[in-house]
Amino acid sequence: xxxxxxxxKRDQAKAEYNAFLAACPSRQLLDRISDKWVVLILCxxxxxxSPTQPGTADAPxxxxxxxISRLLAGVSQKMLTQTLRSLERDGLLTRTATPTVPVTVSxxxxxxxxxxxxxxxxxxxxxxxxxxEVLTNRENHDAxxx
Amino acid sequence: xxxxxxxxKRDQAKAEYNAFLAACPSRQLLDRISDKWVVLILCxxxxxxSPTQPGTADAPxxxxxxxISRLLAGVSQKMLTQTLRSLERDGLLTRTATPTVPVTVSxxxxxxxxxxxxxxxxxxxxxxxxxxEVLTNRENHDAxxx
DNA sequence: CAGGATCCCGCTAGATACTG
DNA sequence: CAGTATCTAGCGGGATCCTG
Numbered sequence: 001x002x003x004x005x006x007x008x009k010r011d012q013a014k015a016e017y018n019a020f021l022a023a024c025p026s027r028q029l030l031d032r033i034s035d036k037w038v039v040l041i042l043c044x045x046x047x048x049x050s051p052t053q054p055g056t057a058d059a060p061x062x063x064x065x066x067x068i069s070r071l072l073a074g075v076s077q078k079m080l081t082q083t084l085r086s087l088e089r090d091g092l093l094t095r096t097a098t099p100t101v102p103v104t105v106s107x108x109x110x111x112x113x114x115x116x117x118x119x120x121x122x123x124x125x126x127x128x129x130x131x132x133e134v135l136t137n138r139e140n141h142d143a144x145x146x
Numbered sequence: 147x148x149x150x151x152x153x154x155k156r157d158q159a160k161a162e163y164n165a166f167l168a169a170c171p172s173r174q175l176l177d178r179i180s181d182k183w184v185v186l187i188l189c190x191x192x193x194x195x196s197p198t199q200p201g202t203a204d205a206p207x208x209x210x211x212x213x214i215s216r217l218l219a220g221v222s223q224k225m226l227t228q229t230l231r232s233l234e235r236d237g238l239l240t241r242t243a244t245p246t247v248p249v250t251v252s253x254x255x256x257x258x259x260x261x262x263x264x265x266x267x268x269x270x271x272x273x274x275x276x277x278x279e280v281l282t283n284r285e286n287h288d289a290x291x292x
Numbered sequence: 293c294a295g296g297a298t299c300c301c302g303c304t305a306g307a308t309a310c311t312g
Numbered sequence: 313c314a315g316t317a318t319c320t321a322g323c324g325g326g327a328t329c330c331t332g
Contacts, residue, residue, distance in 0.1 A: 010219075017219035025277035026185070026270045034180025039172070065294050073156075073163035076326055081295060091283030102293040103332085112279060119272045124172045126265045131171035133258060137237030211314055222306055227315060248313040249312085 032090075037075055037083045039120055044071050045093060045109045046117040062096075062108035092116060178236075183221055183229045185266055190217050191239060191255045192263040208242075208254035238262060 021027050033039055045068075047059035063071075069080055084107060087093045092113035098104040109117065167173050179185055191214075193205035209217075215226055230253060233239045238259035244250040255263065 014219045021182075021220065025273035026266070027182075028277055028280075029269060029273040030180055030185065034176055036167075036173075039176065069294095073160045074167065077295070078327090079325065082325095089284055089287045090280045091287070092280070097294090100293095103295095105294060112276060112283075115276065116272070119268070120172070122265070122268055123175060126262070127171035127175040130258060130261065131174055134174075134236045134238070137258075138235055141235045141237070215314095223315070224307090224317095225305070228305095243314090246313095249315090251314060 033116075033120065035083065037072065037079055038087065040072050040075075041068065041080075041083060041087065041093075042109070042113065042117040042120060044068055045107060046114065060109050060114060062106040064104065064106050068107065087113070179262070179266065181229065183218065183225055184233065186218050186221075187214065187226075187229060187233065188238075188255070188259065188263040188266060190214055191253060192260065206255050206260060208252040210250065210252050214253065233259070 045060060045063055047061055065080075065084075068084075069075065069077070072080070084093070084095065088095045088107075091110055093107050093109050096106050096108070098106075191206060191209055193207055211226070211230075214230075215221065215223070218226070230239070230241065234241045234253075237256055239253050239255050242252050242254070244252075
């Protein structure tokens with residue numbers, strides 16, 4: 001039947017579209033930085049510990065596992081390790097283990113990681129410029145529909 | 147015991163940190179655009195239907211529900227409606243229902259929405275410039291550890 | 293100190309069916 | 313046409329315990 005074939009075509013179109021999305025660089029980037037901890041780790045290693053104060057200059061520094069863990073108070077070891085691993089895998093930071101006793105591991109941003117960190121600056125700027133406007137709109141909308 | 151009190155302090159610190167995160171404008175923005183469909187809807191209404199071709203000029207246009215639904219082949223009605231509603235709530239787009247039979251509803255970006263759409267351009271540029279480098283790093287890393 | 297391994301729970305996206 | 317309502321499975325992420 002034609003209806004069946006049409007349904008198949010639709011499903012195939014959806015599959016292709018989803019495949020396209022998976023391959024899309026912008027999508028991949030968004031999936032990456034949408035991760036709560038990625039940007040925060042970038043900030044930590046990038047040197048600005050107060051994400052709300054954009055003026056603070058860059059002072060990229062290496063940090064140890066426990067330092068990061070202390071700085072990002074909300075993170076679980078699992079997520080921290082997982083995130084660090086994937087960032088290392090992508091060449092955004094380097095992991096250096098020094099065989100002291102006990103072991104010492106430090107993480108540091110690569111140039112690529114630093115460049116991504118700068119990218120997030122742009123996001124912060126937009127957010128600080130427009131986010132309160134969004135919030136106001138939201139409140140007005142909620143008040144209207146109550 | 148001191149250990150108990152220390153644990154409490156840690157938990158409180160975590161709670162405060164998480165509250166801080168929830169209030170952070172950058173975080174809110176990221177939560178918003180990390181949504182798969184938000185950016186795609188922005189692209190659709192913003193006029194560039196080929197996210198991989200940054201050269202295409204802006205031609206913001208109003209679109210009907212079914213148009214968007216057809217363009218974003220992978221989306222479910224639920225997610226589409228949900229996303230559109232929240233975008234309207236935030237003042238990023240407008241919803242206009244014309245009481246014809248059957249009803250006609252069209253969506254259009256506001257200036258704010260358009261500005262966010264331009265923001266995503268920056269992301270796309272970074273993605274196109276650096277994402278293949280990331281991918282290469284990833285492959286190398288995987289090859290090394292295999 | 294810096295993680296690995298497991299269990300488990302909440303939330304959300306998606307499918308399906310119905311409506312003004 | 314443009315949604316709403318409901319149900320469910322899957323999985324991301326936290327908590328917990330263990331190790332080199």
